Amino acid sequence: MLEAAELECERGARMLFRGVSFVLLAGELLRVAGANGSGKTSLLRILCGLAWPSAGEVRWKGQPIDGLREDYARELVYIGHAPAVKDDLTPRENLEISCRLAGQSTGMEALAAALERLGVPELPVRKLSQGQRRRAALARLLVSETPLWLLDEPFAALDAEGISILNGLMGKQVDRGGAVVYTTHQDAGVRNTRVLDLGAGA
Amino acid sequence: MLAVARTLVHRDLLLALRRRSDVATALLFFVIVASLFPLGIGAEPNLLRAIAPGVIWVAALLSSMLSLGRLFAADYADGTLEQMLLGAAPLGVVVTAKGLAHWLVSGLPLVAIAPLIALQYDLAPGLYGVLALSLLLGTPVLSLIGAIGAALTLGLRGGGVLLALLVLPLYVPVLILGAGSVEMAAAGLEPDGQLLLLGALLVLAAAFSPWATAAALRITME
Numbered sequence: 001m002l003e004a005a006e007l008e009c010e011r012g013a014r015m016l017f018r019g020v021s022f023v024l025l026a027g028e029l030l031r032v033a034g035a036n037g038s039g040k041t042s043l044l045r046i047l048c049g050l051a052w053p054s055a056g057e058v059r060w061k062g063q064p065i066d067g068l069r070e071d072y073a074r075e076l077v078y079i080g081h082a083p084a085v086k087d088d089l090t091p092r093e094n095l096e097i098s099c100r101l102a103g104q105s106t107g108m109e110a111l112a113a114a115l116e117r118l119g120v121p122e123l124p125v126r127k128l129s130q131g132q133r134r135r136a137a138l139a140r141l142l143v144s145e146t147p148l149w150l151l152d153e154p155f156a157a158l159d160a161e162g163i164s165i166l167n168g169l170m171g172k173q174v175d176r177g178g179a180v181v182y183t184t185h186q187d188a189g190v191r192n193t194r195v196l197d198l199g200a201g202a
Numbered sequence: 203m204l205a206v207a208r209t210l211v212h213r214d215l216l217l218a219l220r221r222r223s224d225v226a227t228a229l230l231f232f233v234i235v236a237s238l239f240p241l242g243i244g245a246e247p248n249l250l251r252a253i254a255p256g257v258i259w260v261a262a263l264l265s266s267m268l269s270l271g272r273l274f275a276a277d278y279a280d281g282t283l284e285q286m287l288l289g290a291a292p293l294g295v296v297v298t299a300k301g302l303a304h305w306l307v308s309g310l311p312l313v314a315i316a317p318l319i320a321l322q323y324d325l326a327p328g329l330y331g332v333l334a335l336s337l338l339l340g341t342p343v344l345s346l347i348g349a350i351g352a353a354l355t356l357g358l359r360g361g362g363v364l365l366a367l368l369v370l371p372l373y374v375p376v377l378i379l380g381a382g383s384v385e386m387a388a389a390g391l392e393p394d395g396q397l398l399l400l401g402a403l404l405v406l407a408a409a410f411s412p413w414a415t416a417a418a419l420r421i422t423m424e
Contacts, residue, residue, distance in 0.1 A: 050284060051424045073288045082281025088220040089213075098282075100209040103290025124220075 001026050001179055002047070002148060007056035009042045016042055017198050020056070024179050026147070029170065032183040034198030040183040041081060041152055043198065047181060048078040048150050060148075074103055076148040083137035087126040091115050091136040094125060098140055106143045114142035118165065130157045138162075141169050149173060151182040206291035207299040214303030217276075224272060225307050232265035232312055236319045247324050254323035255333065255384035256377075261319075262312050262337060263344065263373050269308040270348040270369065271362050273300060274419070278356050287423060293416035301342075301349045301412070309341030325388075332387040332397075339400040340380040346404075346411035347372050353418035375403060 002024040009016040016039030024030055032040045045051040047058055049065050049072060058065045065072045085094040092111055099106045115122070118135040125133060134157045141149065149170070155163055170180050218225050239257045240250055277283040286296045316337055317330040325333070351369035355361035383396035 048288060050287060070290060070292060074290050076288070078284070078288055080281050080284055082279070082284070084281035084285045086213075086217060086276075086280060086282060088217055093216070097209060097213050098285055101206055101285060101289040101291075103206065105205075 001061060002181070003059040003062075004047065005057045005059065007043070007046060007053045007058070009039055009046060009051075010054045011039075011042065020196070020198070022196055024181065026177045026179060027174050028179050029174055029193045030179075030181045031193045031195045032181060032198065033185075033195050034183075036185075038198040040198060044078070044080075044150050044152050044181065044183060048076060049073065050078075075146050076150060077102070077140055077144045077146050078150045078152075079137055079140065079154060080152045083133045085125045085133055085136050088124060090122050090124055091120045091128075091139065092122060094136060095139050095143070099143060102146075104143070104145070110143055111139075114139045117142060118162075131159060131162065134158055135162060138166060138169075141166075141173070147178045149178065149180045149182075151180065153184060154182055155184055203291045203295055206289060207295050210286075210296060210299035211303045211306075214300060215306065218303075218307040224269070225311070228265050228269040228308050229311050229315065231268055232261050233315065233319065235264060236261040237322060240322050250323045251325060251388070254320060254325045255381040255388070257323070258316055258319055258333065259337075259340075259377050259381040259384075262316070262341065262380075263370070263377060265312065266308055266341060266344040267348060267366055267369060267373075269304070270345075270352045270365060273304050273349060273352040274356050275352075278423075283419075283423065287419065293419060294412040297349055297353070297415040297419065298408075298412045301345050301415075304349070305342045305345040309337075309345055312341055313337045325384075329384055329387050332393050333384050335397060336380040336383045336393075336400060339397060339404055340376045343376050343400070343404050343407045344373060346407040347376075349415045350411055350418055353415045353422060356419070356422040376400070379403065 004020055004022050007020040008018045020043065022030065032043055034040050042051060046053045049058070049069070060068060060072050060075065084098065085091065089097070092115060095111050095115065099111070115136070118139050120132055120136045120139065121128070125136060128136065138154065154166055158166065173180055236258055239253065243249060274283060277286065287293060289296060313334050316333055320330055320333055348369050351365050354368065355365045358364060379396045379400045383393035383400065386393040386396060
């Protein structure tokens with residue numbers, strides 16, 4: 001499904017990584033590992049099309065993602081470092097808006113159920129803790145039907161219960177033929193994960 | 203695509219409603235700036251009447267610029283802008299919707315309140331209509347042009363001042379035509395020409411600004 005060919009990333013004059021290639025098949029998990037500053041986030045941003053590699057190409061089902069734009073965006077969920085929830089809205093409003101922006105029309109009950117499953121209270125996000133914000137953002141995954149998930153540090157700020165819920169979600173995604181790429185410093189013990197190590201960083 | 207645009211406009215209006223102080227600041231700024239001139243110049247009715255269109259328009263320009271910084275900055279900071287770039291709709295649609303929402307909360311109130319300001323300048327009541335109409339046509343252009351600047355200066359240190367330097371010169375045609383139309387009407391001439399040109403500017407800005415803003419956003423978000 002997702003293919004990276006000889007990706008190279010430069011930030012300023014610094015070479016972050018070079019010659020990163022992999023093929024991700026349906027039903028596969030890929031963990032991007034590496035030290036701080038080794039370019040894990042940059043790689044993920046390149047994979048979802050937010051940033052461009054200085055050389056190389058990302059292909060989705062054989063086609064370069066540059067030409068696909070929205071068609072590719074519709075196939076993926078990207079959850080970045082920032083939780084992408086608005087402080088002044090409630091988790092349900094946030095979830096509803098992000099689903100609609102992604103062109104997904106999920107029913108209200110499903111949204112409410114997803115948030116309930118993650119135990120996120122229906123308060124303005126401003127009043128939630130870091131972990132609860134994270135959960136509010138991850139609720140996207142519960143209602144998502146897209147084949148590709150790109151998750152940047154999804155386990156950050158989560159407690160043990162949150163981690164096990166997320167592990168379950170990623171397992172389910174893989175079981176139904178989806179693919180997941182995620183970054184993390186520590187091995188969170190997700191089963192059957194392939195590892196792509198970016199090394200110690202520059 | 204339209205559903206995405208509607209969602210975004212709705213979202214931004216809802217956010218403005220939850221953060222009413224932000225909207226009120228720009229509006230109060232407009233009122234105060236426009237009210238400083240009569241205080242500074244003194245009670246000179248003829249002079250005030252003559253400078254009214256220009257002063258009101260300049261105040262509208264500054265107030266519109268004041269709120270531009272918020273157009274993308276908050277979404278940039280909390281990561282929702284990234285999600286918009288990865289949304290189901292083309293980025294041009296997204297920025298048009300955001301520009302529209304920005305105008306609804308920062309431009310439209312100016313149109314409504316301008317006649318009240320004009321009262322301070324003893325502008326002839328017959329001119330209120332032209333003033334409001336020129337603002338109605340001109341303020342969306344300000345939001346559209348400003349969006350390009352806001353996208354370019356996103357995430358820069360001291361971006362606010364840079365934004366002013368970048369955007370204010372581009373506002374000049376709108377200022378000349380907007381204030382000119384009211385002055386024409388005050389001189390007893392038909393302001394149609396200026397208003398039509400303002401309308402043409404609006405069409406031009408609506409056609410090109412979303413495209414330029416989207417390109418600028420892609421660059422700054424990288």
